[in-house]
Amino acid sequence: LAKTTQPISMDSYEGQEVNITCSHNNIATNDYITWYQQFPSQGPRFIIQGYKTKVTNEVASLFIPADRKSSTLSLPRVSLSDTAVYYCLGHSPSSNTGKLIFGQGTTLQVKP
Amino acid sequence: ETGVTQTPRHLVMGMTNKKSLKCEQHLGHNAMYWYKQSAKKPLELMFVYSLEERVENNSVPSRFSPECPNSSHLFLHLHTLQPEDSALYLCASSQSGAGRRNEQFFGPGTRLTVL
Numbered sequence: 423l424a425k426t427t428q429p430i431s432m433d434s435y436e437g438q439e440v441n442i443t444c445s446h447n448n449i450a451t452n453d454y455i456t457w458y459q460q461f462p463s464q465g466p467r468f469i470i471q472g473y474k475t476k477v478t479n480e481v482a483s484l485f486i487p488a489d490r491k492s493s494t495l496s497l498p499r500v501s502l503s504d505t506a507v508y509y510c511l512g513h514s515p516s517s518n519t520g521k522l523i524f525g526q527g528t529t530l531q532v533k534p
Numbered sequence: 535e536t537g538v539t540q541t542p543r544h545l546v547m548g549m550t551n552k553k554s555l556k557c558e559q560h561l562g563h564n565a566m567y568w569y570k571q572s573a574k575k576p577l578e579l580m581f582v583y584s585l586e587e588r589v590e591n592n593s594v595p596s597r598f599s600p601e602c603p604n605s606s607h608l609f610l611h612l613h614t615l616q617p618e619d620s621a622l623y624l625c626a627s628s629q630s631g632a633g634r635r636n637e638q639f640f641g642p643g644t645r646l647t648v649l
Contacts, residue, residue, distance in 0.1 A: 466577070513636055522636075522638060524577040
């Protein structure tokens with residue numbers, strides 16, 4: 423599984439676009455990049471997953487450049503309720519156990 | 535609601551007590567997980583069960599004993615815990631298998647305090 427590195431914390435204001443970048447220099451050819459969101463005292467929640475280029479859903483966009491050594495989670499027009507910890511993880515679809523390894527994550531604080 | 539429930543939501547126990555945490559998933563998944571999250575630390579994967587068989591045990595002390603009687607239920611039996619075992623214990627499930635996205639669905643967690 424890819425080892426990922428992301429900023430410990432970020433601050434933003436309501437209505438702004440937030441981009442959180444994750445580095446994964448040793449990502450394997452078959453690994454996907456997955457992002458989870460966790461609110462205090464709750465379990466993490468899946469946000470988005472991608473392999474390369476751009477993926478968009480109703481919550482966020484994920485940009486993965488051609489070399490796949492990094493990825494950027496983009497949250498459009500954040501609100502106070504987006505304050506949470508965001509985790510970037512590598513996932514191997516060839517794994518039968520579905521094992522995920524969570525790092526420190528990025529604590530996003532959205533201010534009014 | 536994620537389809538994964540955990541009971542109890544809060545538990546306070548002494549170091550000599552024996553208690554059990556329960557997790558139930560209503561999603562038809564084939565894999566279940568226990569994680570530990572201590573204050574200001576990343577989630578630590580404790581155990582993985584795939585098709586009711588334990589496939590991962592991340593060097594967890596024997597005072598934590600998991601049990602998976604069927605694909606919908608997962609237990610974590612606790613005995614002679616230490617105060618440093620106080621944490622949020624999270625259960626998750628997923629439909630795992632080669633080629634799958636493996637989105638994990640987490641329960642709300644059990645907040646455990648060991649006195």
